[in-house]
Amino acid sequence: MTDNRKAAVFGGGVIGGGWIARFLLMGWDVSVFDPDPEAPRKIDAVLENAKRSLPGLYDHRLPNQGVLTIAASVEDAVQDAEWIAECVPERLDFKQGVYAQIQAACQHDAIIASSTSGFKPSELQEGSSRPEQILVAHPFNPVYLVPLVELVGDSDTVNRAKDVLDGLGMFPLHVRKEIDAHIADRFLEAVWREGLWLINDGIATTQEIDDAIRYGFGLRWAQMGLFETYRVAGGEAGMAHFMAQFGPALEWPWTKLMDVPELTDELVQTIADQSDEQSGHHSIRELERIRDDNLVSMMRGLKIQNWGAGELLNKVDKNLSQLSGRDTTGLITSIERVIPVDWTDYNGHMNDSRYGQVFSDAADAVMQLIGADAEYIDAGQSYFTVDTRVQYLNECHAGDAITVVSKVVNGQGKKLELHHQMLNSAGEIVSTAEQLLIHVDLTTRKSSLPSEEVANKLAAIEAAHKLI
Amino acid sequence: MTDNRKAAVFGGGVIGGGWIARFLLMGWDVSVFDPDPEAPRKIDAVLENAKRSLPGLYDHRLPNQGVLTIAASVEDAVQDAEWIAECVPERLDFKQGVYAQIQAACQHDAIIASSTSGFKPSELQEGSSRPEQILVAHPFNPVYLVPLVELVGDSDTVNRAKDVLDGLGMFPLHVRKEIDAHIADRFLEAVWREGLWLINDGIATTQEIDDAIRYGFGLRWAQMGLFETYRVAGGEAGMAHFMAQFGPALEWPWTKLMDVPELTDELVQTIADQSDEQSGHHSIRELERIRDDNLVSMMRGLKIQNWGAGELLNKVDKNLSQLSGRDTTGLITSIERVIPVDWTDYNGHMNDSRYGQVFSDAADAVMQLIGADAEYIDAGQSYFTVDTRVQYLNECHAGDAITVVSKVVNGQGKKLELHHQMLNSAGEIVSTAEQLLIHVDLTTRKSSLPSEEVANKLAAIEAAHKLI
Numbered sequence: 042m043t044d045n046r047k048a049a050v051f052g053g054g055v056i057g058g059g060w061i062a063r064f065l066l067m068g069w070d071v072s073v074f075d076p077d078p079e080a081p082r083k084i085d086a087v088l089e090n091a092k093r094s095l096p097g098l099y100d101h102r103l104p105n106q107g108v109l110t111i112a113a114s115v116e117d118a119v120q121d122a123e124w125i126a127e128c129v130p131e132r133l134d135f136k137q138g139v140y141a142q143i144q145a146a147c148q149h150d151a152i153i154a155s156s157t158s159g160f161k162p163s164e165l166q167e168g169s170s171r172p173e174q175i176l177v178a179h180p181f182n183p184v185y186l187v188p189l190v191e192l193v194g195d196s197d198t199v200n201r202a203k204d205v206l207d208g209l210g211m212f213p214l215h216v217r218k219e220i221d222a223h224i225a226d227r228f229l230e231a232v233w234r235e236g237l238w239l240i241n242d243g244i245a246t247t248q249e250i251d252d253a254i255r256y257g258f259g260l261r262w263a264q265m266g267l268f269e270t271y272r273v274a275g276g277e278a279g280m281a282h283f284m285a286q287f288g289p290a291l292e293w294p295w296t297k298l299m300d301v302p303e304l305t306d307e308l309v310q311t312i313a314d315q316s317d318e319q320s321g322h323h324s325i326r327e328l329e330r331i332r333d334d335n336l337v338s339m340m341r342g343l344k345i346q347n348w349g350a351g352e353l354l355n356k357v358d359k360n361l362s363q364l365s366g367r368d369t370t371g372l373i374t375s376i377e378r379v380i381p382v383d384w385t386d387y388n389g390h391m392n393d394s395r396y397g398q399v400f401s402d403a404a405d406a407v408m409q410l411i412g413a414d415a416e417y418i419d420a421g422q423s424y425f426t427v428d429t430r431v432q433y434l435n436e437c438h439a440g441d442a443i444t445v446v447s448k449v450v451n452g453q454g455k456k457l458e459l460h461h462q463m464l465n466s467a468g469e470i471v472s473t474a475e476q477l478l479i480h481v482d483l484t485t486r487k488s489s490l491p492s493e494e495v496a497n498k499l500a501a502i503e504a505a506h507k508l509i
Numbered sequence: 510m511t512d513n514r515k516a517a518v519f520g521g522g523v524i525g526g527g528w529i530a531r532f533l534l535m536g537w538d539v540s541v542f543d544p545d546p547e548a549p550r551k552i553d554a555v556l557e558n559a560k561r562s563l564p565g566l567y568d569h570r571l572p573n574q575g576v577l578t579i580a581a582s583v584e585d586a587v588q589d590a591e592w593i594a595e596c597v598p599e600r601l602d603f604k605q606g607v608y609a610q611i612q613a614a615c616q617h618d619a620i621i622a623s624s625t626s627g628f629k630p631s632e633l634q635e636g637s638s639r640p641e642q643i644l645v646a647h648p649f650n651p652v653y654l655v656p657l658v659e660l661v662g663d664s665d666t667v668n669r670a671k672d673v674l675d676g677l678g679m680f681p682l683h684v685r686k687e688i689d690a691h692i693a694d695r696f697l698e699a700v701w702r703e704g705l706w707l708i709n710d711g712i713a714t715t716q717e718i719d720d721a722i723r724y725g726f727g728l729r730w731a732q733m734g735l736f737e738t739y740r741v742a743g744g745e746a747g748m749a750h751f752m753a754q755f756g757p758a759l760e761w762p763w764t765k766l767m768d769v770p771e772l773t774d775e776l777v778q779t780i781a782d783q784s785d786e787q788s789g790h791h792s793i794r795e796l797e798r799i800r801d802d803n804l805v806s807m808m809r810g811l812k813i814q815n816w817g818a819g820e821l822l823n824k825v826d827k828n829l830s831q832l833s834g835r836d837t838t839g840l841i842t843s844i845e846r847v848i849p850v851d852w853t854d855y856n857g858h859m860n861d862s863r864y865g866q867v868f869s870d871a872a873d874a875v876m877q878l879i880g881a882d883a884e885y886i887d888a889g890q891s892y893f894t895v896d897t898r899v900q901y902l903n904e905c906h907a908g909d910a911i912t913v914v915s916k917v918v919n920g921q922g923k924k925l926e927l928h929h930q931m932l933n934s935a936g937e938i939v940s941t942a943e944q945l946l947i948h949v950d951l952t953t954r955k956s957s958l959p960s961e962e963v964a965n966k967l968a969a970i971e972a973a974h975k976l977i
Contacts, residue, residue: 054744055742055744086794090797090798090801092908093798093801093850093907093908094798094801094802094804094805094850096847096908096910097805097809097847097848097849097850097851097907097908098805098808098809098822098849099822099825099826099829099846099847100826100846100870101826101829101830101845101846102829102845102846102847102910103829103847131754158758159758159761159763181725181726181729182741182742183797183800183801183804186801186804186805186808187724187725187726187728187729187804188724188725188818188821189720189721189724189725191721210821210822210825212720212724212818212821214717214720214721214724216712216713216717217712217713218711218712220710220712221761221762221763222758222761222763222764224707224712224713224717224718224721225721225722225725225726226763227703227707227763227764228700228703228704228721228722228726228764229726230758230763230764231699231700231702231703231764231766232696232699232700232735233735233755234699234759234764234766234768234769234770235695235696235699236696236735236736237759237769237770237772237776237780238770239692239695240776240779240780240783241770241776242688243686244684244685244686244688244692245684245685245692246783246786246787247736247737247780247783247784247787248736248783248786248787249682249684249692250692250734250735250736251733251734251735251736251737251787252657252680252682252734253657253659253682253692253693253696253734254693254696254730254734254735255730255731255732255733255734256655256656256657256680256682257649257655257656257657257693258649258693258696258697258730259727259730259731259732259734260655260731261649261655262722262723262726262727262730262731263723263727263728263730263731263807263811263817263818264723264727264811264816264817265719265723265817266718266719266720266721266722266723266727267700267701267704267718267719267722268704268715268716268718268719269715269719273650274523274650276522276523286599287701290626290627290690290698291702291705293627293689293690294689295627295689295690295694295695295698296690296695296696296698296699296702296766297768297770298699298702298764298766298767298768299766299768300702300765300766300767300768301702301705302702302705302706302709302765304705308705308708308709311708312705312708312715315708315714315715315716316715318714318716319714319715319716319719326554329558329651330558330561330562331814331816332651333558333561333562333651333654334562334814335810335811335814335816335817336562336651336654336655337562337565337566337654338810338811338813338814339731339807339810339811340566340654340810341565341566341810342803342806342807342808342809342810342851343731343732343803343806343807345806345851346799346802346803346806346850346851348732348799348802348803349731349732349733349803350656350680350731353656353678353680354566354567354678357567357678358567358568358569361567361569361570361571362569377569377570378567378568378569378570379564379565379567379570379571380565381565381566382561382562382565382814383565383810383813383814392866392869393865393869393893393894393897394862394863394865394866394868394869394870395862396865397861397862397864397865397866397897397899398860398862398865398866400862401860401861401862402568402862425861425901426861426901427900427901427902428898428899428900428901429861429865429897429898429899429901430896430897430898430899431865431896431897431898432895432896433893433894433895433896433897434895436954439561439565440560440561440564440565442564442570486904
């Protein structure tokens with residue numbers, strides 16, 4: 042027994058497992074009821090994924106992990122539980138049967154939250170003695186990372202559910218009127234139907250459809266959604282202009298899904314008003330820049346993972362890098378770049394840690410130049426930085442062009458000592474760094490001598506740099 | 510005259526302006542034809558946005574910006590142009606008239622690329638003497654950041670267009686069969702139609718719809734799209750399992766758009782086969798982790814911008830931060846966190862620049878503790894780091910828990926000198942840092958004395974730390 046809050050989860054599949062992981066990692070105890078003997082293994086797999094990803098979202102440590110128990114009975118599972126997540130198969134009669142068992146044993150103020158994709162609360166509540174206790178709390182896979190939860194049901198229960206979900210770091214969205222498939226899945230279903238048509242008619246493959254999404258509007262939707270994106274696209278004339286431009290397309294065969302609403306003046310006005318309320322506190326100009334900063338930051342995030350739009354950025358960067366042919370008898374121009382928008386801090390200038398990143402990249406550039414490149418590292422050798430000293434002389438801002446000039450001060454034996462100067466576009470020194478790197482065997486993780494080829498290149502550069 | 514390659518752009522609106530910016534920043538010269546006297550002002554606005562965002566996508570500098578000219582005639586505009594972007598209003602007869610003028614003057618091997626959202630190449634080419642020269646190259650707003658361009662038309666012209674777009678850092682997608690609205694806009698149109706229904710029927714507002722997208726499936730689509738996401742959701746059983754589970758929903762009123770294709774065995778098999786070809790080289794387990802790493806990296810990108818899912822992360826972090834009540838007579842536990850997946854490098858360990866980031870965050874934590882917090886900075890005062898020395902003693906990996914313990918070595922006058930130790934969960938020291946910060950007046954950007962309150966807090970901590 043602990044003092045932690047307690048949740049019960051019915052069904053340990055992908056969705057149930059996601060709920061379990063979110064609650065546990067946020068410090069709740071969780072008891073699971075699932076007769077499937079494979080359930081513990083499946084839950085472990087989801088929990089392992091969650092533990093390697095969720096804590097890294099935050100810059101502070103999470104509460105101590107809660108205790109997971111596999112309950113032997115419904116009664117054991119729901120005892121002391123504040124939140125009871127129902128994640129059983131999508132069959133209405135089956136779900137109703139589960140609620141009857143749960144309600145016979147659970148606290149009267151516990152929240153019974155169904156993960157259903159499609160059923161309405163009124164359907165779930167049929168025949169229940171305490172219907173207001175049962176609501177829809179529809180999450181999205183992977184539940185331990187994606188924030189959205191659609192809440193549908195009694196407004197008092199919804200409000201209490203919001204508090205719980207806020208505490209879990211999720212985004213509860215109150216769906217005010219019940220409707221089949223709530224809100225998000227209606228869009229997913231529309232897109233799914235159109236996607237099936239495109240494949241059925243031989244227009245596009247699954248790969249082509251996914252690429253059309255993830256290199257295009259998917260990036261926009263991850264940060265602004267549909268209507269705010271269109272508000273910005275409408276430009277200075279705004280939402281009404283956009284609707285006038287694309288309204289007629291409703292009559293055209295731009296999708297196979299032709300059951301369209303009539304675009305009355307009243308509907309146009311409603312949308313324009315709602316859009317004003319949603320986004321009117323920002324000018325279009327501001328929204329454009331917010332959108333652009335978001336896109337740059339997200340794509341640079343994907344760049345680190347070398348995936349999708351980020352993989353594309355890496356390809357371009359490889360072309361932009363011109364190091365291979367560079368003359369090394371003079372000092373090395375190791376970095377020529379612009380400060381991106383995701384590198385500034387609350388002071389409005391480049392965060393001091395990013396100076397370190399630039400110098401780290403400068404060391405990488407020198408390593409490439411001496412042949413200690415990706416291939417060399419794949420073959421099991423590399424240089425590790427052991428000591429860095431950075432002096433900050435001037436500020437830099439997003440959009441500033443900077444250059445780093447690097448000098449090999451010592452390239453003997455296992456050591457690589459570098460001095461760097463960072464210059465702005467006016468030629469002023471904004472920062473200097475001294476780095477000590479040690480050559481390492483990646484198998485033993487111990488220091489070692491570089492290959493003869495690397496050692497020779499390094500010696501030649503060191504000799505040339507001594508004359509400068 | 511320059512040696513740069515040349516593009517011509519017809520129409521300087523939001524889309525035309527985006528093409529202009531992309532070409533110029535990638536080193537092409539651009540001539541614009543647009544009779545609107547406001548065009549130069551509109552183009553400048555887009556170019557300004559592009560210049561502050563696009564260069565920061567990359568870690569190397571872009572080519573020198575090309576030369577922009579406003580052409581006095583169609584002939585001037587298209588002279589020497591390899592690429593002619595048509596971005597005029599969406600009226601077929603008007604577009605055809607523009608092509609006739611262009612083709613009378615342009616090089617026969619120039620690519621005439623229409624940005625049309627909906628027209629098919631066969632429609633655009635009607636009546637043209639060199640129809641194969643005209644294709645659809647449909648971009649997405651903002652054109653200077655979003656990579657996708659849908660190419661539809663003659664396959665030789667499409668191949669040449671691909672080379673140009675690759676060079677611009679874009680993602681050309683060959684739409685193999687022409688169809689109204691190509692591929693991506695068909696999905697946008699389906700979602701738009703469903704969205705209009707939801708607003709029309711009073712189910713949701715524009716804000717609620719956008720939130721349902723950007724806190725939910727929008728994040729998934731920005732990196733994997735629709736089908737790869739569902740392949741992962743299907744779990745170990747894969748795509749066929751997923752289709753079996755959600756196939757029946759096609760008959761249900763999950764959207765108002767009921768013109769659905771029949772889900773024949775053949776169609777299911779086609780989709781499963783295409784999905785295998787697209788993603789079969791990764792196991793479901795691998796895809797889960799790729800997806801999770803992408804989500805974490807993108808959400809952490811949005812966190813820097815404090816927007817959408819990133820704003821939510823910042824709220825949770827604020828709750829997780831427990832600094833305010835901390836005892837400062839002992840050393841300060843300034844950081845307790847986990848290494849996120851976006852902090853590791855090709856060596857498989859935490860990139861050395863991220864050690865600097867942790868120590869930068871540790872300095873921030875100390876600043877907060879002495880009252881040099883966000884409010885203090887808003888009021889015009891702060892500490893700037895002027896010198897940092899980091900020693901790297903041990904490796905860290907994604908998922909490792911780390912703690913930083915900080916000591917105030919000197920807190921007199923304008924100076925703040927900190928010593929930090931970074932410890933792993935085994936209590937081993939993985940890195941140490943010495944930092945010198947100087948108090949700065951943010952208006953004059955010159956060094957200054959801290960407020961009396963800050964100075965007093967600092968003196969008390971310094972005195973206590975001297976005893977340790």
